[in-house]
Amino acid sequence: MSSSPPCQLQDGIYLERRDDRAAFLLATLQIHRGSERPDALHAIERVWQVLAELRRGGVLRDLADTRPAEAPVTAPPGTFDALLGFGASFFDPQRDLTDAPRPSLLVSLAGQGQPFPQLPWTADDLAGRGENDLCLQLTGRDQHAVGRAIVEAWKVIVDEQLSLTITGTFDGFGRDDGRSWIGFHDGVSNIEPSMRRAAVECRGDPDWNHGGTYLAFLRCGVNLGAWRRLTRTEQELLVGRDKLTGAGLRSVTMRDGVPVPSAFSLPADDAEASGAFRDPPETGDPIVEASHIHRANQNRASATTAAAHRIYRQGYEYLDGFAATGPRLGLNFVSFQCELDHLRQILCLPSWLGEVNFGGRSDRAPGEPPPISVITLDAAGLYAVPPCSGRFPGAQLLV
Amino acid sequence: MRSPSDLAELGDAASRWAAVVESSVAEALAQDPTEHIAIDAGNETQRRVVDWPAIPQRPRRCLGRVRADRLVGLRDTQGDIGRLEFQDEYAEWRMVGEGDRPERFELTTELPEYWELLTAYQPRRALAVLSAFARRTVSAHEVFGATDPELLDVDERGRRARRMLAPERGGRPAGLNNGVYAITCLSHPTSTLDALVRLVVGSAVPVLTQDRMTSTARAATASEFIASRSQAFAQDCRGSDPVVVERIVSLACDGRHIGVDAPLGVYVLGAQAHELVTPHGDPVPPGWFRFSRGLRRAGVSRYQRMTLEVPSGQDFTLADLRSRRTGEAIRHGAQIAELVQVGVYLRAGAPDAVAVTATPQKRKAPECGTPSECAELRSRADAMERA
Numbered sequence: 001m002s003s004s005p006p007c008q009l010q011d012g013i014y015l016e017r018r019d020d021r022a023a024f025l026l027a028t029l030q031i032h033r034g035s036e037r038p039d040a041l042h043a044i045e046r047v048w049q050v051l052a053e054l055r056r057g058g059v060l061r062d063l064a065d066t067r068p069a070e071a072p073v074t075a076p077p078g079t080f081d082a083l084l085g086f087g088a089s090f091f092d093p094q095r096d097l098t099d100a101p102r103p104s105l106l107v108s109l110a111g112q113g114q115p116f117p118q119l120p121w122t123a124d125d126l127a128g129r130g131e132n133d134l135c136l137q138l139t140g141r142d143q144h145a146v147g148r149a150i151v152e153a154w155k156v157i158v159d160e161q162l163s164l165t166i167t168g169t170f171d172g173f174g175r176d177d178g179r180s181w182i183g184f185h186d187g188v189s190n191i192e193p194s195m196r197r198a199a200v201e202c203r204g205d206p207d208w209n210h211g212g213t214y215l216a217f218l219r220c221g222v223n224l225g226a227w228r229r230l231t232r233t234e235q236e237l238l239v240g241r242d243k244l245t246g247a248g249l250r251s252v253t254m255r256d257g258v259p260v261p262s263a264f265s266l267p268a269d270d271a272e273a274s275g276a277f278r279d280p281p282e283t284g285d286p287i288v289e290a291s292h293i294h295r296a297n298q299n300r301a302s303a304t305t306a307a308a309h310r311i312y313r314q315g316y317e318y319l320d321g322f323a324a325t326g327p328r329l330g331l332n333f334v335s336f337q338c339e340l341d342h343l344r345q346i347l348c349l350p351s352w353l354g355e356v357n358f359g360g361r362s363d364r365a366p367g368e369p370p371p372i373s374v375i376t377l378d379a380a381g382l383y384a385v386p387p388c389s390g391r392f393p394g395a396q397l398l399v
Numbered sequence: 400m401r402s403p404s405d406l407a408e409l410g411d412a413a414s415r416w417a418a419v420v421e422s423s424v425a426e427a428l429a430q431d432p433t434e435h436i437a438i439d440a441g442n443e444t445q446r447r448v449v450d451w452p453a454i455p456q457r458p459r460r461c462l463g464r465v466r467a468d469r470l471v472g473l474r475d476t477q478g479d480i481g482r483l484e485f486q487d488e489y490a491e492w493r494m495v496g497e498g499d500r501p502e503r504f505e506l507t508t509e510l511p512e513y514w515e516l517l518t519a520y521q522p523r524r525a526l527a528v529l530s531a532f533a534r535r536t537v538s539a540h541e542v543f544g545a546t547d548p549e550l551l552d553v554d555e556r557g558r559r560a561r562r563m564l565a566p567e568r569g570g571r572p573a574g575l576n577n578g579v580y581a582i583t584c585l586s587h588p589t590s591t592l593d594a595l596v597r598l599v600v601g602s603a604v605p606v607l608t609q610d611r612m613t614s615t616a617r618a619a620t621a622s623e624f625i626a627s628r629s630q631a632f633a634q635d636c637r638g639s640d641p642v643v644v645e646r647i648v649s650l651a652c653d654g655r656h657i658g659v660d661a662p663l664g665v666y667v668l669g670a671q672a673h674e675l676v677t678p679h680g681d682p683v684p685p686g687w688f689r690f691s692r693g694l695r696r697a698g699v700s701r702y703q704r705m706t707l708e709v710p711s712g713q714d715f716t717l718a719d720l721r722s723r724r725t726g727e728a729i730r731h732g733a734q735i736a737e738l739v740q741v742g743v744y745l746r747a748g749a750p751d752a753v754a755v756t757a758t759p760q761k762r763k764a765p766e767c768g769t770p771s772e773c774a775e776l777r778s779r780a781d782a783m784e785r786a
Contacts, residue, residue: 104464104465104724104725104727105724105725107723107724107725107726108726111680112676112680112721112723113680113681113682115723116673117671117673117682192610192612192613193612193613194610194611194612194613203460203766203767203768203769204459204460204461204463204768205459205460205462205463205464206463281653282447284445284446284447284747285445286698298448298450299449299450299451299642299645299646300645300646300649301620301621301641301642301645301646302620302621302645304620304621304622304641304764304766304767305620305621305622305641305642305645306451306456306636306637306638306641306642306767307450307451307452307456307638307639307641307642308642308645340724341724341737344674344724345452348671348673348674348738349450349669349671349740350668350669350671350740351448351450351668351669351740354671354673363698
């Protein structure tokens, strides 16, 4: 039996669980208009070098030893990972930053209305937020680690007058209870670890991304007020799980016109670690099968099967202050996939998530939860994430 | 066994269709005996849908999207070439229009065996349906080579229909199924009733494999299962076969009886209208996709044909629509086919109804998209381009 080729995926894609990467920051960067390729190449390379040095425990930019007999101040090593992505605008022929054509499905999500059938922008003027020529995903031990990293990157951009501007940042955090803001277990029905690389790693067209992947970033605002107005049963029917235990629902029976869900039993030991949450069995119950966790994985097949449309999700929650109506919060939905088509299919196929915002039946019967709209897009972007190589991932695109 | 979509047009020949299906099942079971198949599974079972995109997976993976999209819809003066070579997901289409200005997209999932029966036993009805497909009056002479098909016996009508609909390997569909005048039913040599039945029956075998990271036993993936079988009954790396295989293997590993949710057929389940944008920036209305040759009942779609065209009265055509997912104007049928979902309905019984004697699978499954997997397909593409 031959072994798999070495993994060239960039750091920051956790095919195995990493509890020491609880903080998230995604920065969007613009290469200055009119920049020549060598300038752009140099700018990205310098930022990448600074981040690489910092990861190794390098000297902080303003804390170098400048007087006799001082020791410089260094960052603790190993506190964060960095991942570089290329957005659709990078491939704009008029920019002449690369000879490579834009991968067909790497498009801007702005313009032409809402990008997915049931997933609108939170406000029209947010379209395009989350997109640019480049993105840097920083995942680290804590907010300090990733915040320091992006500020150090800014310093070198300013100090060396590099042809880059950091145009936006989006932060987030992992929860130690494995739940999302809506109170349910989240991310636990992700694909099993042995299948993740197959779901993530590109194999074919285009050649330069062979061994790399694609990143989808959807900053999904959650209307928690609307969600909390649902009963626990309604919430469970929409999600497909028992709210407290996380067990997948087995069936729904109607009693006096009221749906009563029953869940699968979970093993007594650590259910999450044992994989008991993962891919709850299909039930044949039409109400359960219309829930969120089942709609997102209709075919129950492995990542090596194309029509399974498996993607590897690595999300981080966020809290972005309060408005008069309540907290502005949600999920930084980050997914890695070998083809962006898989995400499109999940979000656009009518019988998957293409006909509902979150879950439930579009042609619901009395007693079933209303087709509530709780998720909107605060920002979004698609990026190609080339494999590790040479000066920085994707450097060959600019040569 | 009922007609696909419960179409009532076969008349007295409906029993013939039932016999054809039963014979196909019997033959498949003889080749791949299994206790898990109950092909006419009844009320004690639940419906399962398995779906996949109509767009062929292997050409895009092996040839790249641009080249594949052009080749899978390639046509010469005698009709479709790319369709016969590459449209192998139990769904075939044609584009109607001049040059690179398509005006209409038509897709079918109808099985050739059904059409052979319809044409042989109900020639008048067949001519009426074909006329609707071609949007003109189709003469008996075009289909049967005779002005009055009733003067031919049933077998002769069947033979003549077969020549047009789905030729033997190496041939090409002709006349009303060649893509120039119309598209009638599936013509790819592996998109047949027998192939579909064999796919279902051949997958109903519990095969377990050991997960390499957790060391626990799990149902084999499609790639692992197909690699473990000595008889060719499924093509790995497609969209259709692997997803059907993997679902059925998983059900078999649960010890379930598995059947087809009657009536057996491959059905058009839906299309993603939102993914097409008009020149005015609006999503295409879902009503522009027209579904036929079937029905939707109780939330279950059993259509076998779909067309997309811009209604008259608009100041643009299909060629002026853009694909939201690529930003490109519509030039190839593949750009529409990728938005169409087709599938089959199965039935699954309760778990642990059949004693599972699972076979361990140890053979390494080949990967899709590797040079070795793509070599044969690339060679066919090269030959097509040279011709």
